[in-house]
Amino acid sequence: MQPKTLFDKIWDNHVVHEIENGPQVVYIDRHFIHEVTSPQAFAGLKKRGIGVFRPKQTIATADHNVPTQDQHLPIKDALSKHQVDTLINNCDEFGVELYGLGHPYQGIVHVIGPELGITQPGMTIVCGDSHTSTHGAFGNIAFGIGTSEVEQVLATQCVLQKKPKTMKIQVDGELKNGVLSKDIILYVISKISTSGGTGHFVEFCGTAIENLSMEGRMTICNMSIEMGARGGMIAPDNTTFDYIKGREFAPKGAEWEAKLAEWKALKTDPDANFDTEHYFKAEDIEPMITYGTNPGMGIGVTGNIPALNGDISIKKSLEYMALEGGSQLLGKKIDYVFIGSCTNSRIEDLRLVAELVKGKKKADHVNAMIVPGSKQVEKQAIEEGIDKVLLAAGFELRQPGCSACLGMNEDKVPKGKYCISTSNRNFEGRQGPGARTMLASPLTAAAAALTGHITDVRELLN
Structure with missing residues (x-):
């Protein structure tokens, strides 16, 4: 056979x-x-x-x-x-x-x-x-x-x-x-x-x-x-x-x-x-992060955005994202953090974030939203005290839904603002008209919320 x-x-x-x-x-x-x-x-x-x-x-x-x-x-x-x-x-x-x-x-x-x-x-x-x-x-x-x-x-x-x-x-x-x-x-x-x-x-x-x-x-x-x-x-x-x-x-x-x-x-x-x-x-x-307007435009967090070299698609993406080819993303100021979506909204994701942010405070200028993937995840997070840890760190634990993954509901990122997102897509306008999305893991997203800028989470873990 x-x-x-x-x-x-x-x-x-x-x-x-x-x-x-x-x-x-x-x-x-x-x-x-x-x-x-x-x-x-x-x-x-x-x-x-x-x-x-x-x-x-x-x-x-x-x-x-x-x-x-x-x-x-x-x-x-x-x-x-x-x-x-x-x-x-x-x-x-x-x-x-x-x-x-x-x-x-x-x-x-x-x-x-x-x-x-x-x-x-x-x-x-x-x-x-x-x-x-x-x-x-x-x-x-x-x-x-x-x-x-x-x-x-x-x-x-x-x-x-x-x-x-x-x-x-x-x-x-x-x-x-x-x-x-x-x-x-x-x-x-x-x-x-x-x-x-x-x-x-x-x-x-x-x-x-x-x-x-x-x-x-x-x-x-x-x-x-x-x-x-x-x-x-x-x-x-x-x-x-x-x-x-x-x-x-x-x-x-x-x-x-x-x-x-x-x-x-x-x-x-x-x-x-x-x-x-x-x-x-x-x-x-x-740890990876995206710099452009599709999920393939990703680099290691300590890496550099690729130089343009006449690539029109990268040029268009970087114009939308207001970033420069050849530059680093480390230290780039961000405005929003969204941890959720069908990619990263399970109890393990919330536990990882809670472990990292426990006893710390998010940056004052960052809006940090955490959306559990289900009522079951929400219930577990409350039973484990994760909600209290997140609240003390300045994060907002919301109720279940697709939320800011796709800008189809009330949870949108304003025009021109940078959002580190654990969702799956960073297309133009995906999280709201003019929103600038950078995809990353829950740890990298949480690290950015704490520091207020793109951070190598390994520095916080060490």
Whole structure:
């Protein structure tokens, strides 16, 4: 039998039908929906006069457009209120489970799936959101889909897809002090570019990846989409199984043992071929920060912004960011810090930040906002006293939601202001019209909040 990659094994196991000279019909195990990309899909079902084919395999939550303050009050913004109300009505009409505002399971869609044990190895998972790739950290195929495809999945529990090529990204070695999974992925994207993964599904492997927590693995897979890939995945192992065990919707008893036996077989065969391979050393990675207007424009925090050398795209980016080619970012004054998003809003992220800022105070001129990824994360942070540590340091702990990641809600960065953000995208206007975003890890972001400027966090750790 021909050796197969993990991706090929799961994909082939979910192909329902192959269309000659066309895409494949792929069965979907789990479908997540939220208030932004689902209304038109439900409207399409109503127009056709059909229902949701398998409602028990769809989970809904409100996250993108929700306020992160006073969630117990009616939503003030008319568009946000309309979108959230529409989601409530659609889920009620079509029998879909909804974790809306006020529900103990509400949160960012890519945070709640894993923490509730809904996300499991060997599955196919989709959502009308590009960062669905986050779930691939559990050894499954997870990818974002468009609104018309959301309708396809609601109606048939299948989606039409062309099979992507496969890519291996191997990172071996030991990470330096102060270097996190966010730094790994920003480093990789800076090396292979934002189009380096186009047309591929990526499997991340190597000792540096294996040594990451599940939170760290989710950060890596979350941003696989930022290198142009269709998604990212990591083979499940004991770290994965330990994380899932005992969670709300994880298998129990005899079912757990049966599933565990299945999951342990989910790995790439030794002699399997990938279409593309990349190899990196963990020792080469330092805390990273972006200087431009896409996630591939990243440098080590002690490095220099590349010289222009006639590159128009870099010139345009640096003009928007009001930065100069050849200069250093260290010491650059910043205005906002945002720690949150589906990339870095889990309890591990909040713990790391709390540990760094405990007993210290943020710079007076910095607005520091921390937004937990879910009600569960918020609850845990309060139980552990993290909220008090953050408050004493001058940080604001808000309520769960996508928040300032995408400027779709009230949490925007003003025009011309610099924000160190733990989110996944730094496009022009992403955090608000004219906002200047620099992507970094939670530690680098927290360090900047304390000093008021871009700082090598290793100086504070030492």
